[in-house]
Amino acid sequence: MAASGDFQGLLVPTDASSGEIYDVEDMLTLEEWCSTERLLTKTEQQYITETTAVFQRVSAIQKKNCIFYIGAFMQFCLYMEALLIAPHLTDIAHSFGMSDQERDLKLGGMLQLCLFCIGLPVSLLSGNLGDRWDSTKVIVVFGALGAAGNLATFFVRNFAQFMLSRAVSSISCATSNVFMSVISQLYSHGERPIVIGQYNAVMGLGVGAGVLVSVTLGQILGWRFAFLLVGIVQSASILLFWLRVPARRHLEQVYPADKACVAPTKVGSAQLVDSVLFNGLNAAIFAQGVFAGVPSSCVGVWLLDYLSVDAHAPSKFQALLVVMSYGIGLILGQVNLARCLSLVNINVLGDDGASHLCIVVFYLIPVIPLVLVWSSPFSLWMVGAMAFAGFFAGLNVVAVRTLLMNCNHVSVHSSLFCMLSVSESIGKGPGIMLISWLIARTSRHDVLSQNPVMWAIPAACFGMLYCLGTSRHRCSCKSSTQSAA
Secondary structure, eight states: OOOGGGOTTOEEESSTTOOSOOOGGGEEEHHHHHHOGGGOOHHHHHHHHHHHHHHHHHHHHHHHHHHHHHHHHHHHHHGGGTTSSGGGHHHHHHHTTOOHHHIIIIIIIIHHHHHHHHHHHHHHHHHHHHHHSOHHHHHHHHHHHHHHHHHHHTTOOSHHHHHHHHHHHGGGGHHHHHHHHHHHHHSOTTTHHHHHHHHHHHHHHHHHHHHHHHHHHHHHHOHHHHHHHHHHHHHHHHHHHHHHSOOGGGGGGGSOTTOOSOOOOOOOHHHHHHHHTSOHHHHHHHHHHHHHTHHHHHIIIIIHHHHHHTSOOSOHHHHHHHHHHHHHHHHHHHHTHHHHHHHTTOSSOOSSHHHHHHHHHHHHTTHHHHHHHHHSOOOTHHHHHHHHHHHHHHHHHHHHHHHHHHTSOGGGHHHHHHHHHHHHHHIIIIIHHHHHHHHHHSOHHHHHTTGGGGGHHHHHHHHHHHHHHHHHHHHHHHHHHHHHO
16 A cells, blocks of 8 residues: 555546546545545545544654653663773772772762752752743753763762762653653653553663673773763664754644544642642652661662672672672563552553552562561572562552653642652652661671662552542441442
């Protein structure tokens, strides 16, 4: 079948209902034939309409998938810098003349606190700008600043400069929350668990790729070259995003034909604050976020160095294998949320008891294997334990974000996810600083072996939502029964 642009000049009989053969003088172009409604039967008109709709829908799906994959690739590159420090924590400390105690306090705690202090206002600013202005331009600007910070890390000569460059590079993390609002514009409620899972999995792959680059390139040329290479790759991905992804006002042109997703509308400051903060479900999600990211952050900040130095791993690559198994588990969990939900007959995550109870289970299961890994001398069984823990950690990451997206209007999604990022940053900043202070006062083993228990607090938050929802349901059923009586 010819493409739509190939019909120009195609000739058809002037009497389409006849089977006779006509001369060229008696022929019309397809455009003239289609525009002459008296020559079209009802069946032919319906066929043309349905075929056009199919072509438009296929084109829309291709366009929105193209936007998603370009944005996901950019996040893959931006998240490569997340754990570049982890394989060389001791090496970086020695470069700046630090003792082992200063290593844990400054590189483990002070640096995370600095990133939090920068990330808090940046997340709030990017979320507000993403809802009010062109989200594509916001992503490009903040991403470019982060890439510049990684390039600058190559030239640092002391800890103060290193902290400053890392603070600038952390600005790019705010772009992931703004891009979530783009995803919510492009995909319907039923598609979101799969798409968000793929999105988070890609970011996890980026973190793993960054660790691999840091270990291999850092061992050969030194830790500075890992930051240089990642900064160059990030700059290229941001340029691709800028050239290929349309502005926000043009995104409505790639919506599916059924308009499953409602185009965003501009909201005022008062309405934005009311929608984001003065909502019971949102407040509970933000509160649990303070504690939700701490165990995974401890894995990223300390586990590789802990296994190499304290657990006496035979080599840094074997320790890396254990850490990477956690990342692989995270990815598998994030992309399989929809399948796991289908096993318990949940099609769409929403503000209901079944969704809350699932998230409670996802938080509690990985606590035991993580405690065992932090408490034991190095062994290869840790690979399986970390993969298992990572799988359920990945499930709860996607489940919480999907729930937050599905229960709020698309016009406030940038602000919502930036607020969630801020709450998680409190745990990853001051929380990690507190853990590093406790390590300095006691020991790594005593403190880090207990940190996974912190996941019990988010589980308790969703357990409370489950109990409140069940109570409301009973009250409504009782009221309905009394009304019927």
